Amino acid sequence: MLTLSLILIPLFAGVVSLITKNNSAKQLALIGAVVELVIAIVVYTQFQPTASHQFGFSYPWIKSAGIAFAGGIDGISLLLVMLTAFLTPLIILSTFRQPYKNASTFYALILFMQSALMGVFTATDAFLFYLFFEAALIPVYFLAAVWGGENRIKVTFKFFVYTIFGSLFMLVALVYLYYQTTSPQGHTSEISAFYKLALDAQKQGWIFWAFFIAFAIKMPVFPFHTWQPDTYTESPTPATMLLAGIMLKMGVYGVIRFILPILPLGLQSWGTTAIVLSVIGIVYGSIIAIQQRDMKRLIAYSSFAHVGLMSAGVFSQTLSGVQGALIQMLAHGINVVGLFFIVEIIFSRTKTRNIEQLGGITQRTPNLTVYFMILMLGSVALPLTNGFVGEFLLLRGVYESNVWMGAIAGTTIILGAVYMLRLFQKSMFGNKSSFTEHFADLSFSERAVLLPLTIMVFWMGLYPNSFLKLTEPAVSNLLQMIHY
């Protein structure tokens, strides 16, 4: 029941927001998101760290095709559910100073998005997963395409067609797997039934690619990333936060849920290729990030590099790799949402995102400087911040599976420091420019967003075990299926 309410509450709040007046929609949306967070916390406190799915629900839906409306939460789901529930209220709060036209629709779309994301992370039926996977795309597409920047129409269209294209391949793979299952009632689309299939290596290879393209476009992994920087840059910041903070994790989650346990033989033949592509993405994304002047674009490329490391870690099929990816998903979501918010704060005051035109902000803004510094260092993966734990585990995982790839992926530590410190230095330090002369420090609502984020940066950095222990049983259970 708890899981179901996680999906339904944002949906309901979204519908209510849609029919309320524009000026009260944001408060209402915030209330909805906070209620959702409370429920997520209840789930967190009642969760037993075992490998099984908990708080499950299952209703027959399309009986003739064996599709059930079924969901549940295991450790892997829990982490992402928490992330979604934690970030959405902050994303809504971050828009409080910025008036959006047609606000009721705007907030309704954010809440619909949250509902679909919750569905993706909790579905235990493969087709239900697919439906939510697609359904999550539509609200964020409209958010980006209606409220976005100048080139929004072209850019978001590319994003939409690209991702739909990828997920159609996944649909084919799911339908294929569905027909391979046998149960007393005919075929079934429970994900756990897919785990029991033992297909031959060639078939697994095909299905691997069908899944891989879908998830690689979503994450994105090199060379499927071309939609990403433009979309992140052109979208309104709340949509960018949703995309980078949460939606990107759908891809990684999909790999963990589907590719790892179902296709061990496919991984044997193609896993290394996937790692190589991911590692190329790390280096490539970092080098481009170093060249960027637009702050939003820079963070977009850094996000591309970071997700490359997560993907490499997952495909390494090691405990530390997968665990690292999970904790890094959480950390990256928190950091990237914070960073995009800071970009938005700077942009709303100076009307520019070009770091060449900024500078000298620190002198008047002690609060902003501290928050920015903490989030930036978290993103650079300084020890005692959240980024460190994940990156360490990920690199160890990749290293265990392939020494060379581990070494190349390791350059992310240096390159990441280069682009993030450059961003910080150019925008915050130095001499004031005409743009930054009258820069006001953070308002109350802005601090209310950044404070929880920075608390999480330290909490995860200091006590990573409080998160790792949640996922460990589920992950090792998953990995046993591969190395049987």
Next chain:
Amino acid sequence: MLPIVLLSILGLVVLFLGFQKSKNLLLPATLLVLVVVLVANFLNWNDAPSLYFKSMLFENKLTMSFSGIVLLSALLIVALTRGFIDDESAQPAEYYAIMLFSVVGAIMMIGFENLIMLFLGVEILSVSMYVLTGSDKKNLRSNEAALKYFLMGAFATGIMLFGMALLYGATGSFNVTALKAYVLTNPTPSVMLYAGLLMLLIGMLFKVSAAPFHFWTPDVYDGAPTIFTAFMSTIVKTAGFAAIYRLLSGSFSGIYSFWWVTMAAITVLTLLAGNVTAVYQQSFKRMMAYSSISHAGYLLLSLTALTSQSQSAIVFYSLAYSLATISAFGVLMVLAKETGVRSHETAESFEAFNGLGKKNPLLAFVLTVSMLSLAGIPLTAGFWGKFFVFSSVVERGITWLLIVAVFMSAIGVYYYFRAIIAAYMREGELGAIKVPTFYRLVLIATTIITLFLGLFPDLLRGLV
């Protein structure tokens, strides 16, 4: 076979209503007829499959479902005619009567037990369509379209009839069941049977605008008055596919290995021709013409696979497609009336939708749902249509065909979304749009059914 009888008689009544001075009765009368026939169609739902008219027509749940889709589409489309054929030169009584008669043809195509009945059905439907296509008498393009459709259609019918003759020569019967028995008892039938089947299929595939017999479609769809374009793209298609399905699964499933390659090739061609060309269209109406070709491709996909699932897949797909198409043309008709006053060129292009989201959120929403459904995005009926079609292909195991279809679906998203983008993201100069209440009801109904079937596809799928 109550629907056929009722439609024929009541159609005549509607025709004679035209002698009255007041034309106001016509629309309600036609709607009433269709509602009555729709109810009559399902009266025998629980009866066993049965034959009528000296074993010329067949009726079971499948044919009743297809007839139901045809009648529902006709009802919705006729409801949309209000205010669109009321200019002076039009003869509304004739149009309504012809529409009713054409539905008789469609139902005969769906329920034929004898190839002669199939031929009669095709002819009744086609001739009605030729007339309706040219009903905008003063418009050159409408005339051209009608002539083109008629000439090409006559050729196709000729080929089809030739095919039937050959089949008769090979088997000695026009009866569907007899053909099936012949195919099963003669594992190596004569070449005449093969040639006959192919020619019959060519004739039928022409009617549903499958490539390479699709060249008439864009011009005819574009030239015909929009209301009849909607009529053609839903009713002709549904009836045509019902007929092809009944032929292939009923009579010729025994020689699947012979015809599946041909059908697969035609499917691929149709998918390519429809989807790739649709991308380049500037006119929304032409895009919908190519989109109808591409949907013919998906339906053919399920026919090519011909598994136990195909039947319900085709029924579901036809309904989903018809509903979405009616919505789309409905919105276009309202807008074309508004914008057509200002400039004729943009009246039926994508630009007609510019700024619709702001001016009339309801119409924009209807358009969006219909485009999403045609593109096959989840939580709409169109998604499940595609899902069931793809499932049937996976079950048969023709992977390469599926990969082509998946690529084409992705292209489909591209051109359907142009309409949505125009509606929500481009600025337009639309004035206030008046949507008649009746009209609004129809559009809301199609949208709600589309979404409802998107959520609960089992309701329909369990039936057939």
